[in-house]
Amino acid sequence: MSDSVAPLGSVKFLKVSEVAALLRVSKMSVYRLIHAGELEAVRFGRNFRVPEQAVNAYLRESFYNAG
Secondary structure, eight states: OOSSOOOGGGOOEEEHHHHHHHHTSOHHHHHHHHHTTSSOOEEETTEEEEEHHHHHHHHHHHOOOOO
8 A cells, every 4th residue: 555545534445346447457357356456445244446556656657668
């Protein structure tokens, strides 16, 4: 988790299906990222919710410089 923690009321949580659509990958790919610890998520019962800032952080860390 990042050093700057936002108040919980301001955190937007995304469903796994929403993250998959945003990243244009399958839901299973999102589940793999969560279980591998590469994507931060919160578990509510049998469901996962991903903080929007975690998706942004994952994307920032995943950029590949092909140049």
